[in-house]
Amino acid sequence: MNVLIRCLAGVLLFLLLVIAPSPARSLETLTPEQAAEDVRVLRRALLELHPGLTKYQSEAEWQAKLARFEAAGQAARTPEALYLAASELAAGIRCGHTWTNVLNQQGAIKSKLLEAPNKLPFRLQWVADRLLVMDSVDGRVRRGDEILTINGANPAQIRTMLWPYLRADGASDQKRLRQLGHDRFDYSQMDITWPLLSPPVDGRWRVQVKRGAKQRTVSVKAVSLKARATRLADQGIQPESEAWQFKVEGQTARLTLPTFSFWNSDFDWKAFLRQSFKSMSEQDVHTLVIDIRANEGGDGAIGARIVQHLIDEPIQFESNQSATRYERVPYILARYLDTWDFGFFDRTGQVRPIADGPQAGMLEFLPRAHGKQTFEPIAPQFRGKVFLLIGGENSSATFQFAQLAQTKGVATLVGQSTGGNRRGLSGGQLAWVNLPNSGVAVDIPLLATRFGADTPDAPIHPDIEVERTFEGQRAGIDEEMAMVQKLMAED
Numbered sequence: 001m002n003v004l005i006r007c008l009a010g011v012l013l014f015l016l017l018v019i020a021p022s023p024a025r026s027l028e029t030l031t032p033e034q035a036a037e038d039v040r041v042l043r044r045a046l047l048e049l050h051p052g053l054t055k056y057q058s059e060a061e062w063q064a065k066l067a068r069f070e071a072a073g074q075a076a077r078t079p080e081a082l083y084l085a086a087s088e089l090a091a092g093i094r095c096g097h098t099w100t101n102v103l104n105q106q107g108a109i110k111s112k113l114l115e116a117p118n119k120l121p122f123r124l125q126w127v128a129d130r131l132l133v134m135d136s137v138d139g140r141v142r143r144g145d146e147i148l149t150i151n152g153a154n155p156a157q158i159r160t161m162l163w164p165y166l167r168a169d170g171a172s173d174q175k176r177l178r179q180l181g182h183d184r185f186d187y188s189q190m191d192i193t194w195p196l197l198s199p200p201v202d203g204r205w206r207v208q209v210k211r212g213a214k215q216r217t218v219s220v221k222a223v224s225l226k227a228r229a230t231r232l233a234d235q236g237i238q239p240e241s242e243a244w245q246f247k248v249e250g251q252t253a254r255l256t257l258p259t260f261s262f263w264n265s266d267f268d269w270k271a272f273l274r275q276s277f278k279s280m281s282e283q284d285v286h287t288l289v290i291d292i293r294a295n296e297g298g299d300g301a302i303g304a305r306i307v308q309h310l311i312d313e314p315i316q317f318e319s320n321q322s323a324t325r326y327e328r329v330p331y332i333l334a335r336y337l338d339t340w341d342f343g344f345f346d347r348t349g350q351v352r353p354i355a356d357g358p359q360a361g362m363l364e365f366l367p368r369a370h371g372k373q374t375f376e377p378i379a380p381q382f383r384g385k386v387f388l389l390i391g392g393e394n395s396s397a398t399f400q401f402a403q404l405a406q407t408k409g410v411a412t413l414v415g416q417s418t419g420g421n422r423r424g425l426s427g428g429q430l431a432w433v434n435l436p437n438s439g440v441a442v443d444i445p446l447l448a449t450r451f452g453a454d455t456p457d458a459p460i461h462p463d464i465e466v467e468r469t470f471e472g473q474r475a476g477i478d479e480e481m482a483m484v485q486k487l488m489a490e491d
Contacts, residue, residue: 161198184393
């Protein structure tokens with residue numbers, strides 16, 4: 001009977017999702033009633049679905065942020081204003097998988113955020129609390145210049161203004177800082193959120209530039225992302241490739257892994273790793289450098305497989321991403337949700353109450369409560385010295401990889417603190433709630449990792465920390481790799 005009831009519930013939920021009209025209209029302006037409806041939908045979705053609302057804050061702090069959002073959201077008269085209010089609320093949960101992902105926005109609001117000609121005509125790197133120009137499509141600002149102010153705001157003021165909108169898990173501030181620069185993606189929060197907070201005036205930005213010992217203020221024309229990318233391409237500047245690379249120089253090998261996301265790809269990463277480790281064995285490689293600095297995450301099995309090539313006896317790793325808020329998503333709420341697997345919305349008969357600990361009162365999703373995993377060694381195995389280059393971008397599967405590598409002692413971690421958090425990730429299953437009038441969409445995780453009361457709110461810290469310098473980055477020095485070479489020379 002329970003199986004029959006569950007099947008019928010699943011059918012009803014599927015039918016509702018299929019026949020319900022798309023709720024997102026993305027209006028140009030919002031009435032008070034429309035804004036209030038969007039606020040109610042997001043509020044309910046978070047309260048009934050999100051498994052980590054008080055993971056990094058007290059209930060009182062969460063309620064204060066929710067009240068602030070309700071006031072700002074109900075006062076919003078444009079999708080952009082509601083987007084800012086929703087972005088601040090999402091970031092305030094301090095969960096890296098909770099955010100207003102610009103690629104998931106609906107209709108006109110997505111076009112405005114991505115296509116509006118209100119972007120800076122150059123790309124920036126945020127380093128040592130300074131703004132370094134990576135490249136430019138305006139001749140008055142050049143690669144290697146330092147930006148002192150934009151529309152009168154210096155880097156510290158820009159950081160303060162943007163900080164409430166930057167996502168990360170708990171105290172992992174390196175992840176937040178990464179969102180201020182363009183050295184990972186073609187666009188950053190300087191392109192998406194900054195123009196909403198401090199827009200160009202009459203289509204132009206007033207920029208104070210420093211080149212050498214000279215400073216000057218120039219007025220540069222705002223551009224669209226597409227125009228900037230096209231003009232950079234004309235200069236021969238293309239987006240960074242996410243293709244994996246393997247290189248051997250002498251007795252040192254380097255694996256550069258910019259992504260673990262191959263969901264819609266036929267790339268055989270297992271074969272790539274197998275062949276790479278085989279080549280290292282044949283070429284008598286003594287040192288391996290694994291570079292994941294640009295890698296946010298993806299498939300967690302990849303990091304585990306790399307570790308299996310580095311161990312010579314079985315190891316255990318505990319993973320319990322099973323805390324959830326619900327057994328079945330309410331039908332009235334499900335119509336505003338989207339995901340890649342609607343089975344996430346029905347857990348009938350697969351949950352039980354959590355009785356104690358920080359997540360007491362929530363539910364445990366039994367299929368994901370698998371506890372300890374055992375990883376067996378896989379040939380070919382590497383017996384030499386391993387360095388793992390890490391940084392703030394590592395916040396999902398690559399956070400887990402860094403944690404596993406450090407915990408099991410298979411690599412020396414070099415770089416900056418990761419994203420992610422030792423209290424475990426909220427993710428595994430995700431959905432995004434599409435607000436019915438503004439078109440604003442908010443990504444929310446549906447599962448959270450179980451953690452203890454004594455688990456610190458902290459990222460993974462490197463064994464060898466490398467603090468990037470402005471002059472080093474301006475000169476194009478790979479400062480993390482320079483540290484590895486120094487360590488190798490001292491060994």
